[in-house]
Amino acid sequence: MIVVTGATGNIGRELVERLLAAGVGVRAVSRDPERAGLPAGVEVVRADLTDGADLGALLAGARALFLNIAATGLEAGALIEAATKAGVRRIVFNSSMSVTDTPADEEGFIARAHAAAERAIRDSGLEWTFVRGGMYATNALQWAEQIRSEGVVRGAYAEAVGAPVHEADLADLAAAALLDTTGTHLGQAYVATGPAGVTMAEQVAAIGRALGRPDVRFEEISFEEAVAAMERAGAPRVAAEDIIRYFGASVGQEALVTDAVQRVTGHPARSFEQWARDHVADFR
The missing domain is CATH 3.40.50.720 (NAD(P)-binding Rossmann-like Domain)
Structure with a gap:
């Protein structure tokens, strides 16, 4: 059990x-x-x-x-x-x-x-x-209402970059560790990412492509406006500030990309493009 x-x-x-x-x-x-x-x-x-x-x-x-x-x-x-x-x-x-x-x-x-x-x-x-x-691809679900109603996602840093990881890959890693009978995964800390760096603006565009809506776009707002928006969505202010500072620090940097998903599961990490296609229904 x-x-x-x-x-x-x-x-x-x-x-x-x-x-x-x-x-x-x-x-x-x-x-x-x-x-x-x-x-x-x-x-x-x-x-x-x-x-x-x-x-x-x-x-x-x-x-x-x-x-x-x-x-x-x-x-x-x-x-x-x-x-x-x-x-x-x-x-x-x-x-x-x-x-x-x-x-x-x-x-x-x-x-x-x-x-x-x-x-x-x-x-x-x-x-x-x-x-x-790392950055969860499912974080993009917070944009669903903005995309449905306006086709515009507002956030603090359009060029913030990460390598969003698909929830299916995280589940694959967890399942491998839970079902491990050889001890291969014991005492391991796997840093799980997607296969490539993607900016916030690129994530929004990928969702637009999956929806067949090339007009969907990212619009930059201030740090304080972004914190307030996360608070309204239920995030504690201290957590919201941490997250948005993290995004800001990534601008102009190269996203950390690991091979943990490939090494543990034997298949490549799923791309954000695939995640967007998998979640089309969530944005309609």
Whole structure:
């Protein structure tokens, strides 16, 4: 049995499908099981990982845990401790490329939260693998309403560059680590990226091409306007500032591109163009 947190999220849904295809039992965590919409054969358990409830029953009989701290309110210590007590042997953690194993990890909100979880997992004595995702291609979903209604995406840095990683590739990496029987992936921190650097403006244009709308474009706004927009969407201000500063620092730089997806899964990382084609329905 493998417990999947964040099972109804973009990565979680893909991961659940892979684990089911491999023939392993899956226990998915959801605040609202009736609306989870997960495949038949998944044990969907009602739990709110942010409320301090007893987690023993959730983890009973599980051999591995996929941990996504987006589902734990950025505080994963209680769940990691509960996993250790419940006899879970392995944690695969959906971490962040912002973690660098240097003192800089304490400087940013996102890096600090993920680095703390990584330390807790290492200290637990359990087997572990970290999947340090970079810029998520799914971040572009935040533009859906702007694209539908206006065909204009407003953001702080049109030339901010990254190598957006497809959620399917992150799920492939996590599945490989969770299903590993040889120890190949134990103690590894995989930095996962897409196959090439793409600017924000280029991402928007790629979505336009997938939609058959060449008029879709990116329009630059100020740093403060971009922070305010993220706050309105529900992001804490400190996180919004960290993210937008990170984007600003990338302007004029070469995006970090790794071969982690290829090395672990045997297939090339999916491009942002492919991601846009896969998500056409989300922008219509």
